[in-house]
Amino acid sequence: MRNIEFLDTSLRDGEQTPGVNFSINEKIMIAKQLEKWGISAIEAGFPAASPDSFTAVQEIAKILTKTAVTGLARAVKSDIDACYEALKDAKKPQIHVFIATSPVHMKYKLQKTPDEVIAAIKEHVTYARERFDIVEFSPEDATRTEKSFLLKAVQTAVDAGASYINIPDTVGFTTPTEYYETFKFLIENITSDREIIFSPHCHDDLGMATANTLAAIKGGAGRVEGTVNGIGERAGNVALEEVAVALEIRKDYYQANSEIVLNETFATSELVSRFSGISVPKNKAVIGGNAFAHESGIHQDGVLKNPETYEIITPELVGVKTNSLPLGKLSGRHAFVDKLSGLGFDDITNEALQALFAKFKVLADKKHEVTDADIRALVAGTTIEN
Ligand code: KIV
Numbered sequence: 001m002r003n004i005e006f007l008d009t010s011l012r013d014g015e016q017t018p019g020v021n022f023s024i025n026e027k028i029m030i031a032k033q034l035e036k037w038g039i040s041a042i043e044a045g046f047p048a049a050s051p052d053s054f055t056a057v058q059e060i061a062k063i064l065t066k067t068a069v070t071g072l073a074r075a076v077k078s079d080i081d082a083c084y085e086a087l088k089d090a091k092k093p094q095i096h097v098f099i100a101t102s103p104v105h106m107k108y109k110l111q112k113t114p115d116e117v118i119a120a121i122k123e124h125v126t127y128a129r130e131r132f133d134i135v136e137f138s139p140e141d142a143t144r145t146e147k148s149f150l151l152k153a154v155q156t157a158v159d160a161g162a163s164y165i166n167i168p169d170t171v172g173f174t175t176p177t178e179y180y181e182t183f184k185f186l187i188e189n190i191t192s193d194r195e196i197i198f199s200p201h202c203h204d205d206l207g208m209a210t211a212n213t214l215a216a217i218k219g220g221a222g223r224v225e226g227t228v229n230g231i232g233e234r235a236g237n238v239a240l241e242e243v244a245v246a247l248e249i250r251k252d253y254y255q256a257n258s259e260i261v262l263n264e265t266f267a268t269s270e271l272v273s274r275f276s277g278i279s280v281p282k283n284k285a286v287i288g289g290n291a292f293a294h295e296s297g298i299h300q301d302g303v304l305k306n307p308e309t310y311e312i313i314t315p316e317l318v319g320v321k322t323n324s325l326p327l328g329k330l331s332g333r334h335a336f337v338d339k340l341s342g343l344g345f346d347d348i349t350n351e352a353l354q355a356l357f358a359k360f361k362v363l364a365d366k367k368h369e370v371t372d373a374d375i376r377a378l379v380a381g382t383t384i385e386n
């Protein structure tokens, strides 16, 4: 089994979510929870971006002991200097230097030739390595970069001292098979006498961020980057909780695991949702409100007999107390009796049960969900109208 490291960028890429602006205190509380969750490195911010971004990285660097703290820098010396200053007190400092390598970014955004970009990589990764033991390099928009140029950019960064190579799918453009092949190609062709760790960094524009990240792991990646709840630019980054739980549930397939403390997942998700103001959709994988809810009679009957019939993840695994069997028009007698018993109505005769179940079905046809109060009213012989 390979161990996959997790880098969380909720405080940097996640904060690029439109409308999200964490206070320094909120960032510190999130960073502490990420450490508890077992994250191996936190991208705490972009120190050159603003005084508050700088202070947040500096404060987080002072606090974390187990988790490495990294800051983002463009291939610009003043950005690297800002990271160096902000991370002076970190127990485990790292730096993340990036520059775009795709034709559209080089031509229109950077207005640099490919040769100038290669020179900038060499100069700035070298400059960063003189100040940090651990340097990560990202060729931004890697998945729209021509493969031989991507290899050249990555080899240049490795030769200049980078030990982590991140391959960003900046605009969520790639597909699982293509991304898998990109990782295989780079890992097979890079030359170095040091260990080089590759990581996926996926955005979810086409809804493939989790699948792409897992494909990169299959292709040899040793670290993954993403955010809690998938917050981030546009459609967001990959949701790290999905990757962590998928690895756990399918570890035999991926032949990999992680040090994520899975039963801290729900608490981590809730904290980030509260501070970001971005609520988690009910049907979101792993941590959505309905992730452990079963409504149809056939499913409820199966789950009551053995939860494994319809649950591949136990609620306890991710720190959720219990599953639920919400009552609706598709629910069956088994779940209805279970609910009655849970509410303390154990001594109902068969005949009364028959009649109650019939009334329940009539009510359920009119409501999205039949509540505990509705059931109590049914038993008491009254009906709540809504
Ligand atoms: O998506 C992206 O390309 C990024 C880089 C800065 C790594 O966030």
Ligand code: ZN
Pocket: 013, 168, 170, 201, 203, 237
């Ligand atoms: Zn990104």
